[in-house]
Amino acid sequence: RSMTQSDMSAGRYVGARVARSEDPRLMRGLARYLDDIELPRMLHAAFVRSPMAHARVVQIDVEEVRGMPGVVGVFTHGDLAGVGPIQAIGPRPEIKSSLRAVLADGKVRFVGEAVAVVVAESRYIAEDACELVDVEYEQLRVVANARAALEPGAPILHADLGDNRISRIERSGGDIDHAFAAAAHVVKVSFHHGRVGALPLETRGVIGDWDAGTSTMRVWNSSQMPHLLRALIAAPLGLAETQLEVMVPAVGGAFGLKASVYPEDIVVPAVSRLVGRPVKWVEDRYENLAASSHAKEIDIDMEMAVAEDGTFLGVRAKNLSDPGAYSMPPFQAHHESLGSVNCMTGIYDIAAASYVAETALTNKAPLGVYRGVGWTPGQTVREVLVDDVARAIGRDPVELRLQNCIPDTPYDSVIGPRYDGGSYRRSLELATEMADYRGIRERQIEQRNQGKYVGVGVSPYVEPTGFGGRIGNELGYPGEYYDTASISIQADGSIYVMSGLNSQGQSHETTFAQLAADGIGARIEEVRVVQGDTKSTPFSAGVYASRSALIGAATIGRAAHEMKRRLVALAADMLEANVDDVEITHGKAFVRGAPEVVKTIADIAAYVHWGGGAAAVDLEEGALSVSSSAAPGGSYGNGCVVAVVVVDIETGKIQVEKVVSVEDCGTMLNPMIVEGQVAGAVAQGIGDALLEEHQYNEDGAFMSASLLDYLYPSTMEIPDIAIGHLETPAPGVPGGFKGLGEAGVIATPGAVLNAVADALSPFGVRVHSTPLGPSKVLDLIDEAREA
Ligand code: MCN
Ligand code: SMO
Structure with missing residues (x-):
């Protein structure tokens, strides 16, 4: 049974500004987060973490801790025999991946790496006990950055990998040599995108609760992917997936940080099993900054071959990403380097492109994913380069872009991505x-x-x-994902939507209810969305890569459509009418033309559950429980961000005065939620461009260990954001929805940096790194004056 676009988008809820059902509890402090969970007999864990960037662990003395009142256990690597390691499977043969012991196995490789864990009656006691664990380290030479990691004689982080190079991927399309030979101008940029962090308000957290009687483990985890997490921690814990239940309570932001597997995800349940009591650990802000995951650090050299008339003939990129000390499953260590080249042609019609994308391990915290994975630096550098080209050849940057813009129809880029049509040109025109x-x-x-x-x-x-499928494959991530949703109607007519796509703030509870209510013909008040629990929701690959609108629409939409068909058949039976004459809308079924006699969904549900009436229809066919699996091929969203800044050339201070963001995410499920997504991501994009940076010194010491050192935007730095919507329905997706959750972080930094360079164009300033703080602005002006 196929579903047409009008089936899905013509409803009363899809497309409307339906108020967020989450808000009353979130705004009034009634949401239950992981740290709100208190279990009987629960203990608390704290970790001993390495102060060294690279060292051999010679000896760990825990004697003093063992006797401390309130301490129940202290564990090091040797005590957790058979637990771990975290193993990331490379999706392609040319991508290597490291093993990661869940507690340091004789060596530490970055500041903050977990060395031991203490379990105690309270977190206070556990923290005090950690201070008494005596670890003897023998310092090793530090690999301070990716370039140093590739130098001959550099210390090798993981002996089993042979060297520090985790991946090197080359690709080229079109005649790149010819493009550069034929160019009237070649413009280059060497860019460093700084190391940032996702910084959710709620840090990570884990509770493990081993049930020795049934040999099962209950885990609460603030994850973005309960089912995938279960799949990835089961083997390191030595459990079958049926022995493991993962539950995700309310999550206070994630932004990618909670889409990886971390040592604590395994250690906390493992020690619960050892001590026979529930154990809780909630990350503190130092741990969050130093030892969860960082993002986006990469050096990119990019050059553009340009014809006399401004036509872009070819683009070449070479990058080297610094992913820190370990590969993090499921996304691995190469995601920044591969992601940033995948988007290198952007909205431009360029006949030739080539890249070399490299990744080399260093003694820093591992890079995880953060909103706009890979595409933030790739997009930023390309757009900075386009402005450099415009200035070099004396053209208006908007006109130059329009001259080189692809048509709004589907378009195959020379380097891989196959765009399915959008408003590439129109969004640029509207935003400007x-x-x-x-x-x-x-x-x-x-x-x-x-x-x-x-x-x-x-x-x-x-x-x-x-x-899911196609879009991942064409970007170099072979592997099909699998997603299911189910809908069931209870005897009183209330409706469950079960989805493993759990929200961290994206309002799935609201938007999924919109989809289901429209698909079924129900009232939205009757729909309850259940998320984030591996036992009651069917498998989903999780929430990341702006996939939930598409995947949710395909799975929930299809299940809802089938549910409606069943309700109509049952109602026809009850009304003694022909199926084709029965309509169901707003929770009521009636014969077309005779709306006075109605059967509500509750009537139909009671008929099935208690009335035996379902016998008229095949019982299996008429059951009010439907599952649907689907993996649409994905779709490319698009849009344009414009930033206006004022730069104080005396102090170097940059004030962002205005941001305009036009997005095209196909059919909008809920424009209000789309606007919220855009606003939040624009704020993070401003932070990325101007403020945020995780820093290490040459010795690998971590320099941004508190929020006094790691600057992030507040309302003072965020201007009014004007938002414009364009809707080009995705041709291959039921309902025509495209994702948009990451757009602002992808596009805003480039707009802000270009605005700064534009403001300072009288000095000939070129921007070549993030973040662009005041002192760097003054340096750039000085540099340009000297040049
Ligand atoms: N939406 C819509 N119409 C569309 C597309 C989306 O109304 N055409 C709605 C969706 O129904 C959903 C929201 O917008 O409620 C985001 O949808 P989508 O773009 O599909 O992204 P996901 O739901 O899969 O969310 C993931 C995405 C990512 S990858 C990161 S990172 C991120 C982001 O969402 N993390 C967030 N936004 C976040 N927002 C909050 N508040 N917190 C995070 O951690
Ligand atoms: S970084 Mo978003 O979870 O793909």
């Missing part, structure tokens, strides 16, 4: 119009003469969304 681009340009020179340096930057983007 909304920002009053022409007006800003007209006022700019006069303002400059008055000493006010105003700049405007644009950043059109395309983003892959809905990872």
Whole structure:
């Protein structure tokens, strides 16, 4: 049974600004997060963490701790025999992956790595006990960055890997040599995208509760992917998946940070089994900053071959990403280097492209995924380069982009991605119009003469969304995912939607209810969405890569459609009417043309459950329980961000005055939620461009261990954000939905950096790194003046 677009998007809820059903509890502090869970006899864990970047663990003395009142256990690697390691399977043969012991196995490889765990009656006692664990380290030479990691004679982090190079992937499409030979201009940029962090308000957390009687483990974890987490921690815990239940309570933001597997995810349940009591661990902010995961650090060299008339002939990129000390499953260590080249042609019609994408391990915290994975640096550098080209050849950057823009129809890029149609050109036009681009340009020179340096930057983007099958494959992540949702109607007519796609703030409870209510013809008040529990929800690969709108629509939408068919058949039986004449809408079934006689969904449900009436229909066919599995091929969302900044050339301070964001995520499920997604991501994009950076010194010491050192945006740094919507339905997705959850983080940094370079264009400033803080701005002005 196929579902057409109108089946799914013509409803009363899909497309409407339905208020978030989550908000009353979130806003009033009634949501239950992991740390709100208290189990009887529960103990608390704290970790001893390495102060060294690279060292041999010579000896760990825990004697003093063992006798401490309130301490129940202290464990090191040797005590956890058979537990772990965390193993990441490379999706391609040319990508290596490291093994990671869950507690340091004779060696530590970054500051913050877990060495031992103490379990005690309270977190206070556990923390005090950690201080008394005496670890003797023998310092090893530190690999401070990816370039150093590849130098001959560099210390090798993982002996079994042979060297530190985790991946090197080359690809080229079109005649790249010819493109550069034929170019009238070649413009290059060497860019360093800084190391940042996802920084959710709620840190990570784990509770393990071993039931010795049934040999089963209950785990609570603030994960983005309960089913995948269960699959990935079962083997390291030596359990079958049926012995393991993963539950995810309310999550206070994740942004990718909670989509990896971490040592604590395994250690906490493992020690619960050892001590025979429930154990809780909630990450503190130091642990979150130092030892969960970082993101996006990469060096990218990119060059563009340009014809006399401004046509982009070819683009070449070479990158080297610094993924820290370990591969993190399921996304591995190469995701920044591969992601950033996948998007290297952007919205431009470029006949030739080539890349070399490399990754080399260092003594830093592992890189995980963070909103806009790989595409943030790739997009940023490409858009910075396009502005450099415009300045080099004396063209307006918007006109130059429009000249080289692909059509709004489907388009195969020369390097891999196959866009399925969008508003590549229209979004650029709309965003610049909304920002009053022409007006800003007209006022700019006069303002400059008055000493006010105003700049405007644009950043059109395309983003892959809905990872499942095709889209992952064409981007170099072979592997099909599997997602199921189920819908059941209870005897009182209330409706369960069960989905393993659990929300961390994206409002799935609301948008999935919209989908189900429209698909069934029910009232949204009757729908309850259940998420985040491996026992009651069917398998889902999880929430990341902006996949839930697409996957949710396909799975929930299809199940709802089938449920409606069953309800109509049952109602026809009850109303003694022909199936084709029965309609169901807003929870009521009736014969078309005779709306006075109705059967509510509750009537139909009672008929099936208690009335024996279902015998008229085949009982199996008429059962009010439906599951649907689907994996649509994904779709490319697109849009354009424009930023306007004012730069104080005396202090280097950058004020972002205005951001315009136009997105095209196909059919919108809920425009209000789309706007919330855009606003949050734009804020994170501003942080990425101007403020945030995890820093290490040459010795591998971690320099951003508190929120005094790691700066992130507050309301003071976030301007008014004007949002424009375009809707180009995805052709291959039921309902035409595309994802958009990451767009702002992908596109905003490029817009902000371009705006800064534009403001400072009288000095000839070129931007080549993030974040762009005040002192760096002053340096850039000095550099440009000297040059
Ligand atoms: N939506 C919509 N119409 C569309 C597309 C999406 O109304 N055409 C709605 C969806 O129904 C969903 C939300 O917008 O409620 C985001 O949808 P989607 O783009 O499919 O992304 P996901 O739901 O899969 O969320 C993942 C994405 C990612 S990858 C990161 S990282 C991120 C993000 O979402 N982390 C977030 N947004 C976040 N927002 C919050 N509050 N917290 C996070 O941790
Ligand atoms: S970083 Mo988002 O969870 O793909």
